[in-house]
Amino acid sequence: MRPIIQTIARLIATDRRPSVLATETGSILLANAPAQRLQLDQGDLQDKLDWKALCKQANRATSVATSLTLGATELEGEVVHLSLGAGDGYLLRLSENDHEAAWLRNRSRAATLMRVAHDLRTPIQSLLATAENVLDTATTNDMAQNQQARNQLKKTSELALEHISNVLGVIRGEQSVSGLRPDETFNITEELRSLMMMISPIARARHVNLKLWLDPHEDVWVHGPVRFVRALFQNIIDNSAKYGGQDVEIGLSCRPIATTETDEPSLKLTLTVKDMGGGLPPEQKARLLKALGQADAKQIESSQDSTTAQSERPSAGLNVLAHALRQLGGTLAFSDRYAGDCETATDTDAAVLGTVMEVTLVLEKGEQTGLFPETPNTSLPEENSLQGISIILVEDSPASRDWICHVLRSAGAHVWPTGTGLEALSLLTKSDITDKLDLILTDMTLPYMSGVEFAQRVRKQEDVNWHGPIVALTAHVADAVLSACDAAGIAKVLEKPIRPAQLRAALHAVLEDARGTSQRLSPPASQDEVKAVAPEETEVPPLKDEIVHELLTQLGHQGATSFMTRAHAEAGHVLSKLQKDGICPDTGRMLHAATGACSLTGLGALEACLRCMEKAFDAGAPLEDCQKQLEKDLARTQKAIFELP
Numbered sequence: 001m002r003p004i005i006q007t008i009a010r011l012i013a014t015d016r017r018p019s020v021l022a023t024e025t026g027s028i029l030l031a032n033a034p035a036q037r038l039q040l041d042q043g044d045l046q047d048k049l050d051w052k053a054l055c056k057q058a059n060r061a062t063s064v065a066t067s068l069t070l071g072a073t074e075l076e077g078e079v080v081h082l083s084l085g086a087g088d089g090y091l092l093r094l095s096e097n098d099h100e101a102a103w104l105r106n107r108s109r110a111a112t113l114m115r116v117a118h119d120l121r122t123p124i125q126s127l128l129a130t131a132e133n134v135l136d137t138a139t140t141n142d143m144a145q146n147q148q149a150r151n152q153l154k155k156t157s158e159l160a161l162e163h164i165s166n167v168l169g170v171i172r173g174e175q176s177v178s179g180l181r182p183d184e185t186f187n188i189t190e191e192l193r194s195l196m197m198m199i200s201p202i203a204r205a206r207h208v209n210l211k212l213w214l215d216p217h218e219d220v221w222v223h224g225p226v227r228f229v230r231a232l233f234q235n236i237i238d239n240s241a242k243y244g245g246q247d248v249e250i251g252l253s254c255r256p257i258a259t260t261e262t263d264e265p266s267l268k269l270t271l272t273v274k275d276m277g278g279g280l281p282p283e284q285k286a287r288l289l290k291a292l293g294q295a296d297a298k299q300i301e302s303s304q305d306s307t308t309a310q311s312e313r314p315s316a317g318l319n320v321l322a323h324a325l326r327q328l329g330g331t332l333a334f335s336d337r338y339a340g341d342c343e344t345a346t347d348t349d350a351a352v353l354g355t356v357m358e359v360t361l362v363l364e365k366g367e368q369t370g371l372f373p374e375t376p377n378t379s380l381p382e383e384n385s386l387q388g389i390s391i392i393l394v395e396d397s398p399a400s401r402d403w404i405c406h407v408l409r410s411a412g413a414h415v416w417p418t419g420t421g422l423e424a425l426s427l428l429t430k431s432d433i434t435d436k437l438d439l440i441l442t443d444m445t446l447p448y449m450s451g452v453e454f455a456q457r458v459r460k461q462e463d464v465n466w467h468g469p470i471v472a473l474t475a476h477v478a479d480a481v482l483s484a485c486d487a488a489g490i491a492k493v494l495e496k497p498i499r500p501a502q503l504r505a506a507l508h509a510v511l512e513d514a515r516g517t518s519q520r521l522s523p524p525a526s527q528d529e530v531k532a533v534a535p536e537e538t539e540v541p542p543l544k545d546e547i548v549h550e551l552l553t554q555l556g557h558q559g560a561t562s563f564m565t566r567a568h569a570e571a572g573h574v575l576s577k578l579q580k581d582g583i584c585p586d587t588g589r590m591l592h593a594a595t596g597a598c599s600l601t602g603l604g605a606l607e608a609c610l611r612c613m614e615k616a617f618d619a620g621a622p623l624e625d626c627q628k629q630l631e632k633d634l635a636r637t638q639k640a641i642f643e644l645p
Contacts, residue, residue: 004084005029008091018075018094020045021082024055029089038070038094045092053182054079055090057225060329068094185366186226188269189219190398192252193419195233197396200420200448203241208248210241210448213426215253217416221366222267225327232324236273236357244275245354257362265365272358279336279352291318292325292332330361386504387412389511392433394424394442394454395473403563403600404441407500408507410554421446421454428458434466439511444474444481455488469514471507473498497599500550540605542633542640547602557644564641567597568634571606575630578623588617605633 005021009030012019018035022028026045045051048068057064058081068075077094196212203210240248251272256265280288325332337354391413395401398419405417416433418424424440427433440458444451455470469491474481485493492510494503551560571594578587591614598607613626 005089008082008089012091015093017077020092021089022051022092024052024088024090026051035094040092044068044070050182055081055088056183057327058090059088061327062329066092183224183364184226185221185223185368186229187219187368187398188222188229188254188363189214189252190419191226191229192233192250192271193396193423195230195237196250196420196422197447199234199238199241200422202238203248204448206242207246208241208244209246210422211247211249211426212420212422213249213251214423215251217418217427219368219417220254220267221368222269222363223264223366224363228324228327231320232328232330232359233271235318235321235324236271236359240273240275240277240355240357244273244277247276249274256365266362267365268360268362270358270360272356274337274354274356276337276354278354280334280355285334287318288334291322293322325359325361328361328363330359333358333360385412386507389438389507390414390433390436391416391507392424392427392437392440393417394419394421394440394446394451396420396443396446399597400443404503406554407503408441411504421449421451421457424454425457425461425464428461428464428466431465434464437466437468439468439507439514440470441507442470442472444472444485452484452488452490455485455490459489469510471510497595499547499600500554540608540633542603542605542637544602544604547600548644551602552644561641561644564601564603567594567601567603568606568637568641570594570597571603571610571630572634574610575627575634578627583617583623588614591617603637606630606637609633 008021012021012030012032015032016034018038018040019032020028020035020040021030022042022045026042028040028042028045031040048070049066054064054066058079063078063080065076065078068077075094077092080091080093082089082091192212192214196210200210237248237250240250249272253270253272255268255270257268321332334355334357336352337356339351339353386408389412391408393401393405393408393415395404395417396419401417401419405415408415414436416427418427421442424442428437442451442454446454449457451472451474455472458464458466458470470489472485472490472493473496474493475496482493491514492506494506498506548560548564551563554560555563574590574594577584577590591610595607595610595614598604598610609626609630613623613630616623616626
């Protein structure tokens with residue numbers, strides 16, 4: 001270790017920039033004369049910099065930009081990870097003068113704008129593709145198809161706007177050269193699902209058949225820089241959807257890796273994308289290797305003339321991909337895909353069908369505390385019990401998926417939750433699942449394919465061998481929808497929002513029918529209508545005793561009040577948005593979502609008021625009086641939740 005430090009000491013001694021070699025704890029090992037003049041010490045590293053987080057990112061990405069303010073002076077620089085043999089060191093190098101600091105700051109901002117501008121292309125293209133589909137569908141007389149297209153546009157718009165908001169958040173978080181945003185705990189499975197939802201309209205417009213598989217098939221939580229994971233996944237999948245031919249298969253595997261007692265538990269994550277685009281030409285391989293900084297790029301370019309090599313510089317997308325990969329400390333391997341999906345060609349004349357790209361990275365395992373207990377409720381009556389029943393749930397809303405999954409599991413069912421029809425279809429190709437599967441419960445409004453299309457694929461797709469009952473959930477029941485469901489082989493349609501007991505009873509009845517001979521479509525399960533009470537009429541009790549009692553029994557006091565508080569907050573968000581912005585294009589969606597959440601959690605007064613507001617909104621009536629009532633009901637309901645025994 002001593003020779004290594006001596007070598008580093010010689011290097012930084014001649015550096016005009018303030019340079020400090022320190023440990024992860026901030027203990028300074030070496031400091032050159034410019035750094036000593038700044039009187040940098042361990043306290044400065046810990047107090048003025050998030051030193052531990054900087055070291056963690058530098059260890060993962062080799063180096064990370066940072067900034068430091070000392071008095072009236074703002075210094076820009078970087079932290080570089082150095083292996084000292086027996087341990088790790090971190091070299092902090094700062095800008096020498098204001099000119100250099102400004103240059104570093106502007107270069108970082110330009111790079112950030114380039115990356116986020118490229119990332120904005122996908123959500124905008126997704127919106128355009130969906131809008132074109134709506135315009136094409138509008139020329140038909142199929143009401144169900146028109147409604148599905150409009151719902152898809154609405155979902156795509158919300159997803160695209162959320163993605164744009166995330167990208168703008170990156171810009172706001174990288175206003176200094178440091179770009180240091182803390183790592184966060186996130187659901188990497190849900191990130192991939194959201195990306196698939198956003199890219200699916202683009203794939204559909206290009207007639208690309210997407211496939212998705214997860215291994216293991218469960219939500220996986222990790223801790224790391226989610227913005228770089230999004231950028232990496234988006235660029236690889238987006239490129240394959242646009243240029244990968246008619247079939248693109250996407251898979252994510254997550255495996256625990258051995259760690260020492262002092263290390264945080266980690267997961268090895270592998271994203272595999274297989275396309276049918278005919279393979280990468282040599283010049284594209286050269287561009288990719290150049291962006292990744294791999295030495296083989298020079299070997300490939302040496303076979304090309306200088307003019308060609310100059311024209312094959314890495315594109316903005318490849319630069320974004322390479323930057324994200326470096327920040328994650330990951331690797332990217334790519335190979336040709338041969339006929340028969342063989343890994344390698346056994347014959348020199350074997351046809352190359354496409355490309356296989358495999359990204360591997362390691363992130364810390366994240367812990368997500370579940371809101372709901374998973375212990376089955378053994379006190380349920382037999383007609384509500386789903387003990388021993390296996391169900392695939394298809395629901396794109398994470399909140400609704402978690403809640404329905406809990407309702408089913410608490411009744412004794414084994415549930416495979418999925419976010420899209422693509423994901424569910426991948427499960428249905430596995431015999432170890434279809435051999436146990438009793439029922440599929442699917443939402444009707446899904447990304448990429450509707451619930452009707454999903455059911456049609458289940459019945460007709462060659463690699464799916466399952467013929468059990470399918471039950472649909474929808475908030476838009478109409479004769480055209482029922483007819484389409486019947487034609488697709490859907491056994492029953494349940495209307496949203498639906499109470500847990502009603503859902504369990506309906507599924508139990510469908511399973512009983514399936515054991516007999518009847519598989520015809522049943523009418524939608526009607527809900528107990530909540531009377532739309534005008535603000536000046538009889539005051540509705542703040543809580544529905546029956547539903548609240550059921551929640552308390554299932555979740556306990558903390559779990560029940562937590563879920564009720566989330567629904568209360570959603571209704572409060574509606575009020576604050578109306579008071580701040582007035583009626584806007586998103587008002588109807590917010591009202592509908594808040595009504596459903598309050599209905600599920602027994603917030604009776606809020607549900608009644610929100611239903612009044614929905615009717616007034618649909619009729620184009622003013623909402624001012626309803627807003628006043630909603631404000632009163634929010635206060636009454638909050639007090640009632642707080643006073644629950």
